[in-house]
Amino acid sequence: MAGDVKNVSVSRAEVLTVSEEILTAVGTPLDYARSVAESLVQAQEAGHASHGIIRLLEYTDSVQRSVIDPAVSPTIFRDEGATAIIDSHWGWGQVACKFAVDVVAKKAKELGIAIVSIKECNHIGRVGEYVEMLAAQNLISMMWCNADPAVAAYGGKDRLFGTNPLAVGIPSNDVPVVIDFATAASAEGKLRVARANGLSVPLGAVIDKDGVESTNPQDFYDGGALLPFGGHKGYCLSLMIELLGGALSGNHPSMNDGYSHGYGTVLLAIDPEKFFGGALFKDEISEATKKISATTPTKMGQPVLVPGDVENNQRKGNSPLLQISETIWNSVKELKLSL
Amino acid sequence: MAGDVKNVSVSRAEVLTVSEEILTAVGTPLDYARSVAESLVQAQEAGHASHGIIRLLEYTDSVQRSVIDPAVSPTIFRDEGATAIIDSHWGWGQVACKFAVDVVAKKAKELGIAIVSIKECNHIGRVGEYVEMLAAQNLISMMWCNADPAVAAYGGKDRLFGTNPLAVGIPSNDVPVVIDFATAASAEGKLRVARANGLSVPLGAVIDKDGVESTNPQDFYDGGALLPFGGHKGYCLSLMIELLGGALSGNHPSMNDGYSHGYGTVLLAIDPEKFFGGALFKDEISEATKKISATTPTKMGQPVLVPGDVENNQRKGNSPLLQISETIWNSVKELKLSL
Numbered sequence: 001m002a003g004d005v006k007n008v009s010v011s012r013a014e015v016l017t018v019s020e021e022i023l024t025a026v027g028t029p030l031d032y033a034r035s036v037a038e039s040l041v042q043a044q045e046a047g048h049a050s051h052g053i054i055r056l057l058e059y060t061d062s063v064q065r066s067v068i069d070p071a072v073s074p075t076i077f078r079d080e081g082a083t084a085i086i087d088s089h090w091g092w093g094q095v096a097c098k099f100a101v102d103v104v105a106k107k108a109k110e111l112g113i114a115i116v117s118i119k120e121c122n123h124i125g126r127v128g129e130y131v132e133m134l135a136a137q138n139l140i141s142m143m144w145c146n147a148d149p150a151v152a153a154y155g156g157k158d159r160l161f162g163t164n165p166l167a168v169g170i171p172s173n174d175v176p177v178v179i180d181f182a183t184a185a186s187a188e189g190k191l192r193v194a195r196a197n198g199l200s201v202p203l204g205a206v207i208d209k210d211g212v213e214s215t216n217p218q219d220f221y222d223g224g225a226l227l228p229f230g231g232h233k234g235y236c237l238s239l240m241i242e243l244l245g246g247a248l249s250g251n252h253p254s255m256n257d258g259y260s261h262g263y264g265t266v267l268l269a270i271d272p273e274k275f276f277g278g279a280l281f282k283d284e285i286s287e288a289t290k291k292i293s294a295t296t297p298t299k300m301g302q303p304v305l306v307p308g309d310v311e312n313n314q315r316k317g318n319s320p321l322l323q324i325s326e327t328i329w330n331s332v333k334e335l336k337l338s339l
Numbered sequence: 340m341a342g343d344v345k346n347v348s349v350s351r352a353e354v355l356t357v358s359e360e361i362l363t364a365v366g367t368p369l370d371y372a373r374s375v376a377e378s379l380v381q382a383q384e385a386g387h388a389s390h391g392i393i394r395l396l397e398y399t400d401s402v403q404r405s406v407i408d409p410a411v412s413p414t415i416f417r418d419e420g421a422t423a424i425i426d427s428h429w430g431w432g433q434v435a436c437k438f439a440v441d442v443v444a445k446k447a448k449e450l451g452i453a454i455v456s457i458k459e460c461n462h463i464g465r466v467g468e469y470v471e472m473l474a475a476q477n478l479i480s481m482m483w484c485n486a487d488p489a490v491a492a493y494g495g496k497d498r499l500f501g502t503n504p505l506a507v508g509i510p511s512n513d514v515p516v517v518i519d520f521a522t523a524a525s526a527e528g529k530l531r532v533a534r535a536n537g538l539s540v541p542l543g544a545v546i547d548k549d550g551v552e553s554t555n556p557q558d559f560y561d562g563g564a565l566l567p568f569g570g571h572k573g574y575c576l577s578l579m580i581e582l583l584g585g586a587l588s589g590n591h592p593s594m595n596d597g598y599s600h601g602y603g604t605v606l607l608a609i610d611p612e613k614f615f616g617g618a619l620f621k622d623e624i625s626e627a628t629k630k631i632s633a634t635t636p637t638k639m640g641q642p643v644l645v646p647g648d649v650e651n652n653q654r655k656g657n658s659p660l661l662q663i664s665e666t667i668w669n670s671v672k673e674l675k676l677s678l
Contacts, residue, residue, distance in 0.1 A: 140583065
């Protein structure tokens with residue numbers, strides 16, 4: 001069933017224009033509309049349709065419900081040494097993140113490492129985008145955020161953690177290494193697709209309301225929970241992101257009384273120039289990634305991938321024309337007409 | 340078989356004295372001998388016998404083979420802004436790490452975040468110890484190191500990565516959250532124990548020389564490899580530690596031509612005081628850990644654990660007297676007589 005999605009081919013410029021028009025129609029200033037639209041198109045190009053233009057439906061709804069304030073600008077709430085807190089004022093998460101990228105990059109280039117958090121932050125889109133921006137500036141970076149509780153603790157029944165993504169960007173002489181994954185065993189979006197198509201999900205992703213592992217995605221929606229990836233070790237990472245994302249951003253860990261909603265975001269950047277020099281660092285990373293790519297695969301014809309390879313391959317397939325699910329593209333065009 | 344280990348009860352003071360005497364007998368100055376012995380005893384108390392006094396056999400051998408220079412002192416190789424490189428000069432890894440803890444703590448308290456790497460570094464022991472030291476100073480910290488290749492890439496046959504531990508310490512009003520795990524699915528020490536006892540290991544930890552998953556620990560030693568934990572996501576973390584641990588410390592990623600041996604160590608610390616204040620941060624963490632501990636378990640009578648709980652329970656069992664395997668204690672006493 002999942003392979004039956006019918007795609008249409010659309011030019012990047014057209015997708016960008018339609019997205020901008022939707023965003024400006026709900027009160028987003030043109031520069032912010034361009035920024036958010038560009039982020040959605042980049043996620044679409046990288047093969048992450050779940051973070052692509054389909055989000056326009058949810059985002060316009062969030063603006064109409066006053067969850068997103070489309071015209072507000074991020075500001076610096078606190079700035080000290082190698083740290084800063086950005087206040088997004090419940091504006092666009094993408095706009096706040098790009099502002100945070102600029103702030104953390106400037107500090108990291110000066111001091112060698114810097115960290116910023118973002119308070120009052122809405123959905124930030126594909127986290128990998130921001131670590132890619134920092135890698136393009138020859139900076140190493142790590143980024144994570146917490147979110148509404150959906151994931152159980154290892155050995156627990158209740159929803160305690162967000163799906164809590166972790167992204168890491170490492171510059172090289174070639175394409176950067178870009179790690180970007182949810183610490184939940186499965187993204188909630190994948191359950192939604194499986195449920196819509198009447199498909200089951202692999203064991204290890206979902207527990208039902210009684211805490212029993214299930215292959216039925218509906219069990220998540222009937223009071224169950226997602227599981228962290230990788231057993232107790234993945235649980236530790238999910239917990240780390242929840243605690244640090246929530247407590248350093250003022251968004252609160254999502255199991256705490258102070259939490260209401262939002263994405264407690266933390267971004268740190270490191271300048272390899274301050275260690276053994278940026279050029280030598282990139283040489284080391286390029287030598288290593290070449291050796292990883294060349295390692296003998298366990299299955300003939302399935303070479304080992306370096307994090308970022310999947311997205312780079314998808315980008316090739318989405319150029320010069322983006323391949324978009326016809327259903328999604330039609331719903332975006334209908335949304336535009338409705339505004 | 341594993342349950343048949345016969346323990347002896349020994350006082351902390353006696354274990355510490357015997358360990359110090361062994362270390363000084365091979366040329367370690369008394370203050371460094373005390374520091375390394377204290378680290379080994381703490382690992383033993385925390386229930387990590389694999390990183391406890393059993394290491395004295397390997398360490399004295401390393402001194403005798405001139406891998407460890409027992410009398411050399413760590414120095415600062417480079418110091419700039421919020422960064423530093425410590426040179427351990429192939430001395431004791433534990434001594435270099437405690438020096439690194441002091442350097443990173445001072446910088447983090449001043450600038451809000453700091454990062455140090457350690458070059459020419461020998462085995463550093465239990466990584467959790469150092470993040471515990473930083474948590475006791477109310478600092479958040481993350482630490483990792485690379486090591487000799489033992490772990491395959493996801494989908495690959497060859498040994499490319501070290502077992503690459505990751506540790507994270509998060510202060511609270513109660514005990515700190517202490518995460519400390521190998522990004523390999525199993526520590527090599529566990530395979531060694533299983534092999535010695537003629538036991539099998541669970542699927543997902545080892546592949547044989549042909550890249551086929553195996554439950555026979557011997558297959559690792561016959562040209563196989565360990566697997567990363569948690570599939571492609573755990574692979575990403577193992578790779579991140581290998582690249583950053585190797586390239587920021589000058590130890591090189593272990594698949595690169597420049598790598599010879601050693602532990603490319605990176606330690607970063609964050610001061611929550613610079614965000615919403617240290618007291619509020621600890622309140623948030625304590626509220627969250629209480630809620631995590633109180634979550635409904637999937638199995639009756641098996642409460643959900645917060646990272647660090649296992650070690651704290653072990654510490655209770657090892658007080659006032661340490662419980663040590665009789666075999667290990669006898670071999671340490673024999674070692675002392677032989678020096």
